Amino acid sequence: MIFKIGRSKSPWLFHLNTGSCNGCDIEIIALFASRYDVERLGCKLVGSPKHADICLVTGPVTARSKEPLLRIYDMLPNPKVVVCVGTCSISSGVFTDGYSIVGPAHKLIPVTAYVGGCSAHPKNIFLGLQKAIEVFKEGR
Amino acid sequence: MLPLIRILIENIFKPPITEEISAANLPEHPGGFHGYPEHDPSRCIACGICQYFCPAKVIKISQIDDKMNYHMDLDQCTCCGQCIDYCPTNAIKHRPNPYFVATNLDDFKVDHQIKLIKCAKCGAFIPDMTLIAHKLFGEGKPVPKHLTMCPKCKRKP
Ligand code: SF4
Ligand code: SF4
Numbered sequence: 001m002i003f004k005i006g007r008s009k010s011p012w013l014f015h016l017n018t019g020s021c022n023g024c025d026i027e028i029i030a031l032f033a034s035r036y037d038v039e040r041l042g043c044k045l046v047g048s049p050k051h052a053d054i055c056l057v058t059g060p061v062t063a064r065s066k067e068p069l070l071r072i073y074d075m076l077p078n079p080k081v082v083v084c085v086g087t088c089s090i091s092s093g094v095f096t097d098g099y100s101i102v103g104p105a106h107k108l109i110p111v112t113a114y115v116g117g118c119s120a121h122p123k124n125i126f127l128g129l130q131k132a133i134e135v136f137k138e139g140r
Numbered sequence: 141m142l143p144l145i146r147i148l149i150e151n152i153f154k155p156p157i158t159e160e161i162s163a164a165n166l167p168e169h170p171g172g173f174h175g176y177p178e179h180d181p182s183r184c185i186a187c188g189i190c191q192y193f194c195p196a197k198v199i200k201i202s203q204i205d206d207k208m209n210y211h212m213d214l215d216q217c218t219c220c221g222q223c224i225d226y227c228p229t230n231a232i233k234h235r236p237n238p239y240f241v242a243t244n245l246d247d248f249k250v251d252h253q254i255k256l257i258k259c260a261k262c263g264a265f266i267p268d269m270t271l272i273a274h275k276l277f278g279e280g281k282p283v284p285k286h287l288t289m290c291p292k293c294k295r296k297p
Contacts, residue, residue: 040161087196090245091215094196106245116176116248117239118218123166127241 007053007079008136010042011129014052014076018069018105020059023119024086028056031122038126041133049075054132055082056125057105060092066102073109081132082111085125087118174219175238179212181252183231185267186210190223190232199223206265208254215248229271259290266290 015028031038032045046052049072061069073082084105087093092104105111112135115128169175186208191199196218200211219239224232242248256265269287277284286294 035167038161040158087216087218090248091213093216094218096197096216112243114215114242114245114248115239116215116241118220121169121239123169124239124241126166131241131243 004136008133010044011053011081011133011136012044012046012051013054013056013129014046014049014072015056016049016058016069016072018057018059018065018089019062020086020088021119024058024088027119027122028058028085028125031125036122036126038129041129043129050077052076053079053081053136054129055080056085057082057089057111058085060088060095060098060101061103061105061108063100063102066108069105069108079136081113081135082109083113083115083125083128083132084111085115085128086120087116090114090116093118169238173234173238174221175235176214176217176219176240177212177221177223177232178235179210179250179252180231180233181210181254183229183271184210184252184254185229185231185269185271186254186256187228187267189226189228193222193226195220195222203256203265206256208256208267210250210252210254212250213248214250215245228275257288259293260285260288261293262290264290264292 015025017025030036032043049055053076055072055076057069059065073080082105084090088095089105092098092101095101102108113128113131115124117124186201188201191201196216198213198217200213202209202211221234224234240247255268257268258264259266266289270283273281273283273287
C-alpha cells in the first residue's frame with residue numbers, strides 16, 4: 001500500500017536512447033527545465049535503471065542497442081512501465097526496414113504508452129507520463 | 141535570529157506557491173507548429189501526390205471497387221509537412237493539437253474513403269477533377285470535357 005502511493009507520487013525516470021537522433025532526448029531534458037518542470041510531479045531523472053520506475057525509450061532499436069535494451073528492461077524493478085517517446089520508438093519512423101534496425105521497441109518489450117511526434121513535444125511527454133502514473137495508481 | 145524563526149513558522153501555514161501541474165495549465169503550442177497532418181476526405185481527389193512526396197511511407201492509397209481507400213499510418217509520420225505543401229486541393233492541414241498520446245497503436249491509423257466518378261465515355265472509374273478545374277478556371281465555371289474522361293478515352297481521336 002505504501003509502495004503503491006509512493007510510486008504514484010514520485011515515479012523515478014530512466015531515459016534510454018536506443019539510437020535516436022537526440023531530438024527527443026533534448027525534449028526530455030526540456031521537460032525537466034523550468035517551463036514544464038515535471039519535478040513538481042515528483043519525477044526525477046536517475047542514472048541507473050535499478051532505481052527507476054518508468055523507462056523512457058527513444059529511438060528505433062538498432063541491432064547494437066537491442067541487447068542493452070533487453071538487459072535494462074530486466075534490470076528495472078517490478079512493477080515497471082515503459083513509455084515510448086517519439087515516432088522512431090513507436091514504429092521506427094523513416095528508418096523502417098533499415099538494414100541495422102531490429103524493429104520498434106514494442107516488438108521486444110511490453111510498452112504502456114506511446115507519445116507521438118517527431119520530435120515529441122514536452123507537453124505530450126507529460127501526458128504520456130500521466131498515463132504511466134495511472135498504471136501505478138491502479139496498482140497493475 | 142528572531143525574525144528568521146518567525147518567517148519559518150509562518151511558512152508552515154502558507155499554501156505552496158508552485159502552480160498545480162496538469163495538462164490544462166501547461167504552456168500552449170505556438171502558432172504554426174508542425175503537427176500531425178489532418179486529412180479532409182471531402183476535398184481529396186486521390187491524386188497520389190502526397191503518397192509520392194511522403195518520405196516516411198505514411199500514406200497508402202489503393203482502389204477498392206468504386207472507392208479509393210486513403211490509409212495513413214500516423215505512427216510513422218515525421219510531421220515534415222511535405223504532403224501539406226504539395227497537395228493541389230489543400231486537403232491536408234496541420235492538426236491544431238499537434239501530437240497525441242495513445243496507449244494503443246491502432247489510434248494512430250487513419251482510414252478514409254474517397255468517392256470516384258465514372259468516365260463520361262467508357263464508364264471506368266476516374267478521380268473527380270471538379271476542385272482542380274475550379275482552381276484553374278475560377279469558381280463556378282463549368283468543368284471542361286477533357287477532365288471528365290479517363291486517360292484512354294482522351295487519347296482516342
Ligand atoms: S495530394 Fe491532396 S488531393 Fe492528392 S491524394 Fe493527397 S490529399 Fe488527396
Ligand atoms: S507530414 Fe511528412 S511524413 Fe507525415 S504524412 Fe505528410 S509527408 Fe508523410
